[in-house]
Amino acid sequence: MKYVIIGGDAAGMSAAMQIIKYDQDAEVVTLEKGAIYSYGQCGLPYTISGLVPSTDDLIARRIETFRNKFGIDARTYHEVQTIDPKTKTVVGQDTQSGKRFHLSYDKLLIASGASPIIPDWKGIGLSGVHTLKTIPDANQIIRNLSEEIQNVTVIGGGDIGLEMAESFRTLGKSVRLIHRGTYVGKMFDPDMAQYIHEEAKKHQIELIVNENVIAIEGLRSVESIRTDQKVYKTDLVLISTGIKPNTSFIQGTGITTGMKGAIQTNRYMETNVKDIYAAGDCTLQYHMVKEQDDYVPLGTTANKQGRIAGLNMARQPRRFKGITGSSILKFMDLTLGKTGLSEWEAMKLNIPYEVVKIEAKDIANYYPGSRPIHIKLTYRSDNYQLLGGQIIGEKGVDKRVDVLATALFNRMTILELEDLDLSYAPPYNGSWDPIQRAARQAMRGLSEKVKHD
Template sequence: MNVVIIGGDAAGMSAAMQVSRKRKDASITVLEKGGIYSYAQCGLPYFIGGEVDKSEELIARPVSFFREKAGIDARVFHEVTAVDAENKQVSGTDLNSGEPFSVDYDILLVATGAGSIFPPFEGRDLEGIHLLKTIPDAEAIVEDLKENVLNVTVIGGGYIGLEVAENLVKDGRKVRIIDLADRIGNVYDKEISEKIQEEAERNGIDLVLGESVTSFEGENGRVSKVVTDQGSYNADMVVVAIGVKPNTGFLEGTGVHLHPSGAVLVNPYMETNIPGIYAAGDCATQFHRVKQKDDFVPLGTHANKQGRIAGINMSGETKAFKGITGSSVMQFFDLTVGKTGISENEAKELGMDYEVIGYDAAAIAHYMPGNSPLFIRMMKDKTNDKLIGMQAIGKKGVDKRIDVAATAIYHGMTTEDMENLDISYAPPFNTAWDPVQQGARRL
């Protein structure tokens, strides 16, 4: 059985290892466009900020491990440009030699991830303008920061933009964030993102909101200004972090069905509509348990799970991906910010009959040293009392509450069910009524 996997990161190698363990008769070829396998993309901002000393620390397993320990034909710098679904063949270019290649398959997994969005701004080729998606991207930023870079502009106020901004400030840089939206962190409800904005401003970040970047200007071939539809701003360096899109363009003409986002549509077994072709990770859809439809939420946790499940099914066994609840958490200076389920805007878009409350709580008993406030927004479906979303922000205790809510949403629990949960309590760890249960009682 010839198994070909396009993409050597989380989803691709999770699948490859499953096939390697379960099908000793399988010949496994992995085609990776870059030179690094299985690395922690989520750790890149912390390498830029110096919390992670060496980029090698972000690599889970080197290419040599897969070749020598797992018997996988793990190729690097092999870019796939086409798939012939009828003749079961992939083709592309060996980027080292420039020569074309082709590989036949019996089973194919598309695990190509997502790439950074970089609009065709005038001046985008100037030195000092960076994207952040790979270890080489991060290494280039770190190297560039040595060039007397004091003022950095980050374009985009989402997860990556905020984490990059935080780490650059901690590294002693002056940072500006420019975002087309009228608030940063706008995947969160307004009451939460307002607190993120306050934390950004408290740490000296200059926020330019509601402006659209149009071009870059430079001096001696290096960026010196970011130009928007309303003004221009000096910059020694720019990091563009306005989102990602699935790497699926090479599937054109295959007949593989795509989501409006461009992600490959998959069923619970990671199968596409074309027999023998699977997809997983940031290039594929994820079924959202609250929305009850396919969604595109590219996160490393999903990629690892989907890759593992794809590999199990490619090996002849049967296992289903049960879907996501939309959980995430991030650090932003002294705050932790988390969410699970859907936001209020998403509930409106879905036409749901919902009720939402925002309330203050305490992470631990109020009389304990180190106590700090939490702000929580909790939302339920009024038709059945089920929890459908929760967001929280505070200095400590956010991750615990988000994970409790994520578990509740996954299992379709009502707010009454949540009141009855037996959640651990001792004054250094919690309040007698957990903050999540306090909200459940009020809804």
């Protein structure tokens, strides 16, 4: 059986490892358009700040390991251009030699990932203008960050934008973040995002919201950013305006796509075209709370989908259960966590909902070092089923987001959160965990509402 995998990172290589494990006679060919296999993209901002010493530290397995130890025909600089499902052929070009290649397959996995969205602004090609998605991107930024670079502008207030604003500030740079929306951290509701804005101000990161970038200006190198309201001087620009799935080469195959051109699969990671599978950032993900496909590209999901795709390709049936939309990031002294639906997402989906929001302490109030933690839960108003949670604080955010993600996976109600047997000792928690306190407050509110009704 000949397996061809397009993409040599998280999803692609997770699949490859399952195939060689369960199919002893497998011939596995992986096609990577870059030079580096299997690395942690989420660690890139921390190599730029110097917290992680080198981008080499992010490489999980080197290409020689896949070739020599596991017998995978792992190719680099092989860019796929077309797929012919009728002849079961992949066609592309070796971008180093310029030679075209034709590869036949019995089963094909598309794990081509995603690329940064690059707006068509004037001056986008000036020196000192960067995006961040790959190790070469990070190395280029590191090379560009000389002592003369003092004023840095980040465009975009999503996860990467916030993480890179922190990285540049950690290096002592003057940082400005421009975002076209009304607030940064769009995964949160506005009342939760205010804590992000306050943290930026605390660390002298200038936030510019409600402004649209229209041009990048300079002669050879970037000198300023022009928005629809003002011109800002800058020495370096990091563009973080989102990503798009790498799926242009599937045109004409008949493969079904959804939002942003991401590939639609079933729970076995099969596309609608026979013997073609897809996984990772180029695909949609089934959202368990929304009960529909969504596009939430994350490294955890890519590894999971890739593993499941590989198992199914090797005739080891396994279903992808879906996601709850869990994410977490560090921004200066804060941890920002979310899972499930925010209030505005519930509203957009026309789900009957209520919210509860509290401020508590991450550990026992009397224990030294306790810090505030802000929690907002969203739940259905008709049956009290938990819909999601947003948590922001200095400590203790991660474990509580994971508790809520587990609760969402098991379709628990707000009342059932109170019944959870969570660990307690003063250095780690209060006798009632903050998420349970939020649940109790929600139930009190519902009781009062019933009385009035």
